[in-house]
Amino acid sequence: MERINVTQSQMPPFDEYINEIKELWETKWLTNNGAKHQTLEKKLCEYLRTDSAALFTNGHLALEAVLDSCDFQGEVITTPFTFISTTHAIIRRGLKPVFCDIGEDFTIDVDKVENLVTEKTCAILPVHVYGNICDDKGLSKIAVKYGLKIIYDAAHAFGVQIGTKGVGSLGHASMFSFHATKVFNTIEGGAITTSDAELLKRLNLIRNFGITGQESVEYIGGNAKMNEFQAAMGLCNLRHIDEWIKMRKNVSEWYRERLGEIKGVSLPEEQEGIKSNFAYYPVVFDGYKHTRDSVFDLLEKENIYARKYFYPATNDFECVKVYSCGKTPYAKYVSERILTLPMHAELTKQQVDRVCDVILEN
Numbered sequence: 001m002e003r004i005n006v007t008q009s010q011m012p013p014f015d016e017y018i019n020e021i022k023e024l025w026e027t028k029w030l031t032n033n034g035a036k037h038q039t040l041e042k043k044l045c046e047y048l049r050t051d052s053a054a055l056f057t058n059g060h061l062a063l064e065a066v067l068d069s070c071d072f073q074g075e076v077i078t079t080p081f082t083f084i085s086t087t088h089a090i091i092r093r094g095l096k097p098v099f100c101d102i103g104e105d106f107t108i109d110v111d112k113v114e115n116l117v118t119e120k121t122c123a124i125l126p127v128h129v130y131g132n133i134c135d136d137k138g139l140s141k142i143a144v145k146y147g148l149k150i151i152y153d154a155a156h157a158f159g160v161q162i163g164t165k166g167v168g169s170l171g172h173a174s175m176f177s178f179h180a181t182k183v184f185n186t187i188e189g190g191a192i193t194t195s196d197a198e199l200l201k202r203l204n205l206i207r208n209f210g211i212t213g214q215e216s217v218e219y220i221g222g223n224a225k226m227n228e229f230q231a232a233m234g235l236c237n238l239r240h241i242d243e244w245i246k247m248r249k250n251v252s253e254w255y256r257e258r259l260g261e262i263k264g265v266s267l268p269e270e271q272e273g274i275k276s277n278f279a280y281y282p283v284v285f286d287g288y289k290h291t292r293d294s295v296f297d298l299l300e301k302e303n304i305y306a307r308k309y310f311y312p313a314t315n316d317f318e319c320v321k322v323y324s325c326g327k328t329p330y331a332k333y334v335s336e337r338i339l340t341l342p343m344h345a346e347l348t349k350q351q352v353d354r355v356c357d358v359i360l361e362n
């Protein structure tokens with residue numbers, strides 16, 4: 001039986017990539033703000049509809065760099081229903097994560113944020129989880145009232161639009177991940193988008209050892225630069241991204257046709273006024289004839305690999321509990337019932353049917 005994975009990396013045609021990297025053999029300029037890097041930054045600003053974008057070698061280091069650049073100290077209100085990177089970035093920057101529960105759309109529950117604000121709070125780090133967009137208006141109100149900055153983890157939200165606005169224009173800054181498994185990839189990679197020119201300047205320095213000139217270093221920085229081979233992959237993939245998102249939309253519709261009317265199975269809901277990127281296909285099994293865990297096992301037996309994203313919630317990991325925990329009962333409840341089904345651009349109707357047959361006919 002053919003193996004079906006939860007995701008599959010999108011790659012451009014082989015010749016297109018080879019063509020894109022050819023000139024690197026002439027210029028011998030492989031990293032440090034090369035030509036490909038500069039072009040990709042420009043093109044991403046256009047595509048994401050943001051004022052600026054600073055590229056990084058991966059999304060996680062981008063997130064650490066933005067927390068660093070903002071000089072945050074103290075507590076950061078965040079969500080435990082995310083990939084562990086979000087929580088790690090906070091703790092590794094010497095900050096304390098304060099976990100807020102999530103709402104029906106799995107993003108941070110704005111109604112529960114204000115209660116968690118203390119005199120030590122410096123920022124809110126919400127996640128547009130699965131590409132579902134957080135309540136930015138509600139969060140902004142709280143941020144303004146208490147003088148906090150909002151930094152979005154937009155790792156799942158590449159290309160998502162709110163009306164005509166790009167999701168990366170929300171908050172003080174947003175982090176995108178271009179990891180191989182994401183909707184848009186540069187093999188490994190990431191970016192920060194922001195309209196704060198001063199922050200952008202700092203980000204650009206911090207990703208390259210804080211170096212400002214041949215004989216001057218202005219900040220304590222690190223190395224988180226994107227190289228030219230990564231940027232070339234991004235330039236190629238950007239040419240195909242709209243088509244790939246359309247293909248993902250088809251997959252999402254095929255799932256809905258098969259699973260839409262099944263009691264105890266809740267499918268992802270579209271958010272009003274939001275153009276989705278169909279990054280994931282999270283399904284909640286609650287009151288269905290099989291539990292989430294048995295659906296996972298049944299699929300695995302048929303060589304189909306779904307993922308328990310996100311289980312456990314990050315505040316349930318032992319290495320995180322040492323720093324902080326906080327009670328987030330709804331995040332726990334969801335994390336025990338949710339399964340992300342295979343979702344990528346090249347998934348066929350036949351493959352979706354195979355996945356649905358296993359879920360429905362056992």
Ligand SMILES: *Cc1c(COP(=O)(O)O)cnc(C)c1O
Pocket residue numbers: 058059060061082083085086127153155156177178179188189190
């Ligand atoms: C993938 C991901 C990250 C980390 O991005 P990398 O590019 O893999 O370093 C951070 N947060 C979330 C929610 C992610 O899914």
